[in-house]
Amino acid sequence: MPQVDCHDEQIHLCGKIQYFGYLFVFENNVCIAASKNSIEITERSIEQIIGLTIDQLLNLMTPDKRWNFSEIDVNISIPNNRFTEHIRIGVQEYYISIYQYSKKQFLEIEICSDYIAKSNNLNNYARALEHCNDRWHMLTELIKEITGFDRVMVYRFLEDNSGQVIAESKNEELPSFLSYRYPEFDVPIQARELYTRFPSRNVADIDGKLFEILGISADQLDLSHCGLRAFSPMHLQYLRNAHARASASFSIMIEGKLWGLVTCQHTLPKHVDLGQRNLCTFLTQYAVNYHLLEHQKELIDAYKVMGAVERDLKAELLVQHDFHGVLEQFAPKIMEIVAADGIVLIYDGGLSCIGETPGQKEIELIDDFLLDKDDEILFSTNKFIYSQPDGRDGLYFPGVIRINILPGNKWFLYLFRKESIIEEIWAGKPEKLIVTNENSGISYPGPRTSFAKWKEMTKGSAINWKIIELAFLEKIVNITQQAIGQRGGEIFNLNRELIRSNNALDTFGYTLTHDLKNPLAMIKLSAQMILSREEDKNSMFYKLATNILDSSHLMAEMMDKVYDLSQSNYIHFELELINPQSEILDILKNSKKLYNSKNLIFSLDDTIAIPGERTLLYQMFLNLIGNAVKYSSKKEEPMVEVKSYRKGLSVIYEVRDNGIGIDLNNGTNIFDIFNRMPNTAEFEGAGIGLSIVKRIADRLGAKVSVESEINVGTSFQVEFINVPL
Template structure:
C-alpha cells in the first residue's frame, strides 16, 4: 500500500474538494460508497447524498454499463497489489471521454475521473530527442530542460527549485516566455508556510497539476462517518494558501513536478506556470513528467560521476603521498611537502600541520598558542575527529582573540595514535549576497552583527537583499570525505613506518644529521667574527700611529668577535654531550647586537658606503646565539649582494602583527629570479646572477634550518635588479 502521507493538517482533505474538470468516487474495501464529488449529480441526474447508501457496483452498472467489466477487472488488480494504479478510458453519458484512475489508499478505493482535455498547443516530447539533448548538455541539464519544456508545453514560465540544507529554496534555472511574469533566477525563498505546504504535498505525489488556480472548487459529499484523505488525488483542488500565493505572483495555471534523490528524499521541484488557464491532457502531462524525471536522473548521474572522479583524484593523491613517505620516512614533512595539494582538495586558502608539538604552516602566519586554542575549542564542539565550520571566527573569534583578516572558516582532522597529529585548513572570509523572495524573518531574527538586510522597492513581490560578512564557503560533503580519507591514510602510514624504522636507527640518524648541520652552520658563521679579528689585527699592525679612539674600536671589535666564537664553541661542546639539543628560549634583544653585527658585515664585504637603516628593533623569543646566526646570514647577504649597486641601502625593521614579531630585511641589490626563489634554501645553491660574489651557497640553507628549529616562519620576496626582502615571523610567546 502507498505509505507516504501528508504529515500535518493543511486543509487538503474533503472540505477542499476537487477541480471542475474531474469527478471522484470513494468507497471502502467492502464497496460501500462513502464519498463522492458534488458534480457527480451531473451524470447521476440527482443529488449525490442519497447514493452514498448504495453499493459501488450498483452505481457502476447503472451509469457505466459498457465499462463495468473493465472497471471490475481494474479494481480486482489494485486489490491484489495496492501499490498499483490502473488507468482506463471511459465515456460519461456515453459521449464525453474521460480517463479513469483506480487506486487504493489508506483502506479506501478511489475512482478518479479526469476529462480528456483539448491541448493542441502542447506537443508530445520525443524521448529519443530528449535523451540526445540531455547527453549534449552536460553540466547544463536544468537550463536545457526548462528551455525545452517551455517550447513543447506552451507554459509561460518554467523554473527549477532546489531545497537547501537550512530548508530554504534556490531558483537555479528559469525560462520565461511571458513579459508580465517576473524572473527570479538565482534568488532564494525562505522556509515559509507556502513551501512547507508544497513540500508536504509533493513528498507523496510525483506531480501536482492545477488547470485554473482561481477556478471553482467542487465539494466532496461524505456519509458523515468516513473522512478519506485526498492527498494522492490528482484532480484535487489546490489549497487556498497556495492558490493565493500563485495568484499574487500572476500565475493561474501550475504544473509542479517533484524531484527526488536516489534515496527518495525530496530534492526540489520543476514548476510549469502560465498567466491564464492552461489545459494539459493527462497522457501528455505524464509524458512531460517522465521527461523531467529523465532530466533528474541525468543530473544525478552527472553528480555521481563528478563524485567518482573526485574520489579517484583523491586516490591518485594518496598514492603520491605514499610514494613520498617511502622515500622520506617522515610523515609531517611529507604532508607539508604536499601542502598545496592538501589545500586544493580541502578547497582551502591555507593550512597548518601540528605534529608531536611541531608546527608547520602553509600560506598563513599564526602562532602555536593560537593553534592550540583553536584545537582545544574544536574539542569542546565535537567528539568526531573531523570538523568543519564556515563561521568559526564569527562564533569563537572574540573568545580566542582571533579576527577576520586571516581567515573566517576552519576545517580539520585529528589523529591521536601513534602520534598526535592535527591538520587545520583555513578559508578566508567573503562577502555573500542573497536575494530573497519574501522576507526571511527567521534569519533576520537571529540579529547577527555581520548580516545586513535591505528591502527592495517592488510593486509585485516582497524582495529582500541580504549581505553577509565574515563567513567562508561552507564545508561540503566532498571536503569532509577528503578529511576522513586523509586521516585513515595517516593512521595506516604511521603504522607501516613504525614497523619499518627502529627507534635506534632513527635516533642515530637524527643525531648525526644534527651534528652535521651544526658543524656546517658554525664553520660558515665563524667567518664573520674571524674576518673582524683579521681586519682589526691587520689595521693595528699596519698603522701603529692610529688614533687611540680608532685603536680602542679595533680592540673592542676583536674582543667581541672572540666572545662570539667562544660562545659558538661552547654550544658545540654542549651539543656533543646530549642526544638531542634542547634550545633554551629566552627574550633576545636584537637591538643589543644588530648594530655591531652590521659593522662586522660591512667590514667583511668592504661596503662602507652601504646605508643600513635600523628602526624599531623589537625583542624576540629564541636562543640567543642561534638568533645571532640567523640575522648574521640574512643581513650579511643583504649587505653583500647590494654592495656593488649605486647607493646601496639595507633596511631592517620590526612590527607587531597579531601574535608575531615580524622582521623585514630589505635591500636594493641584485635580486633573485622568480623561478629560482623556490630553491633558495637548497644546499650549496647559488643564484644564477651571483657568480661575481663570494659564497658557498650555504647561508640561506642555514637560515632555513634555524627557522625550522625555532618555529619561525620565513617568506622571501625578490625581483631581479630591484632587490630582496626577507620576512621573519617570530612567535610572540615563550
C-alpha cells in the same frame, strides 16, 4: 493569543476537490463517498451513488464500453500503481484514474484538455534532454511547451531548506526569477511531505469553484494522492500575491529525498490534464536520471584522483621517518582536492603553515576553543567565529577543518577556507507576516505579499565542505595513523602473525592455480566436446554444458585473482562503483541448487553501489551468501537476508541467516585460514571462505564484522568507507 503555524495545517484532509473533475471513494469495493458535483455525470443523487460498486458506477456512466475489471483489480493491487484510461461520457472526453491508498479505492474522473501527446513528440523530448548542455533549462523549455504556462522554473532546495531558482523559461514580458532565493517557509513541511508522496499537483484556477466530498468526514479522508485535491487558502493567497491564477508543480526526487521542484505559473486560469501532468512527471524523472549519471561520473573522476594521492601518501609514510615532512610534501595536493586556501600542521610543539592561513595567535585561539573536542577525529564548520587579538570578531577564515592525527599527542592538521561574501537576490524579503483573524483571535503566518527583488549580502561563512572532501580527509587520517602504528613496538608480534597467515594463504593460492588447473581443464574440455556435437544443439545437455563452460571460466578467473592476492600485498586494480545486485541474485540461484535449499526464504532490499573490483566483489559475496545458504539449509524454514544501508559516510552490506550459528567466545579467529568450527562437521568445507572474505575486504579498504548465536543464526557486516552519494 493563540497562534497556528503553517506546518500545523492538515492540507491533505481538506475534504474538497477542484471544479475540473469528479471523485468517488470506495471501501471494500462499495462507494462510501462522492464529490458533490458527481450528479453532473451520473444523473444520480449522492444517496443513490452511495453503495454502488466500481463496476456498477462505470457501467452507469459508460453503458457502451466494456470494462475488464479483473485487469483493473490486478493493476491497482500493486502499491502506488494506477489504472488510467481515456473515455467519453456524453460529448465530453475524460481521463479516469483508479488507485488504492490508505485502505480505500479512489476513482477520479477528470476533464481532458486539447493537448495530445504523440509518440514522436516523446522521442524528440527524450533526445532533447539527452543532447543538451543544460538539462534543467531544457526541462523547463519542454514543460512550458507541453503545459503552455507563462513561466516554468526548476527550484532547488538548499542545505538550510530554503530554495533557489536554477533554471527558468518564461514569456518575454515577465521579469526573470533566475537565481532568486526563496525562504524555507514558502514551502512548509507538510507540503514537502506531500510532494514526496505524490509527484505532481496543479491548481487550475485560484478562484475556481470547489466541491465538497459527501458521505465521509474530511478528517477521515486522506487526499494525499488525489490529483483533484483542493488547496489551502494560504497557498491560493500566495499564488494570488505572485500574480498567478494557475499553477502546477512536479517533484524532483533524488535517492528518495525531495531535491527540488519544477514549478509552473500562469497569469490566467489554466487546466493541465492528467496526460500532460504524467508526461511532465516522466520528463522530470528522465532529467533526474541524466543528472545522476553526470554526478556519478564526476564522483568517480574525483575518487580516482583521491585514490592516487592516498596510495602515494601511504607509500611515502611507510618508508619515510619524517611524518610531518611527508604531510608537508602532500599538503598542496590535499589543499587542491578539498579546495582549501591553506593548511596548518601542528606537531611536537612545531607549526607549519602552507598557503593562506590565519596567523599563529589566531590559530592558538582556535586550538584553545576546540579543547573540548579533542576526542573528535574530524571537526568541520563553514561558520567558525573566533576573537582576534585586538578584540574584533575575525571572520576571515570561517571555513575550518581540524583533523586529530594522533589523539592525545596534540598532532593536528588544520584546513582553512576564506570568507565568501555573496550578494544574494531574494524574491521578496524573506520574513514571515503574522495575520490575526478578527473573529477567532487566532494568529497565523500569512503568505508573503511581495516578490520584488530584495538583495542581501551574506557574510561570516565560507563555502560548505563537501561530504566527499570530508571522507577523503578521514582516509588521510587512517593512512597516517596506520603508518605511524606500524612503527610502534607492538608491531613485531603482529608482523610475525601476519607472515604466518600470508604464508598459509600463499600455499592456498598456489594450490588453487596449479593443483586444481588439471581437473578444471578436464571439465572445460568435456563441456566443449558436448557443445561440438551437432545432434545435441537443442538438448538439455547443450544448455548444461554451456553453463558448465561459463562457470569454469569464472572459476579460472577467480583462482588467478586469489593467487594474485596471496602473492602481493598490493594487487593492482581500478576501483569502480559497482551495484552488486545481479551478482548477488546469481550467487543465490547457484547456492540454492548446490545445497538443495528449495524452500529457502530469501530477502534482498535495494542495493547501493560500492567501490570495488567486480571479480573480487563476486568472490566475497559468493563466500558470504554461500555460507549463509549452506549453514541454514538443514533448518525447516531456512532464511537468508541481504541488505545494504548508509551509516554516515559508509555503506554497510549485511548478510544474515538463521543457520547453525558460530561460537564467538571460544577464542578462535573465524577468519584464520583452514579454521573450521566444531559444529560444522556435518557440512562439507575446508575453512577457507572467511579468510578469503577478510583478505578481499582488506584490499578494498572495507571492514568485516560478525554477530552470531549458536542455533539462532549469524550476521556478517561489510563496511565500505568513503562511498560517494
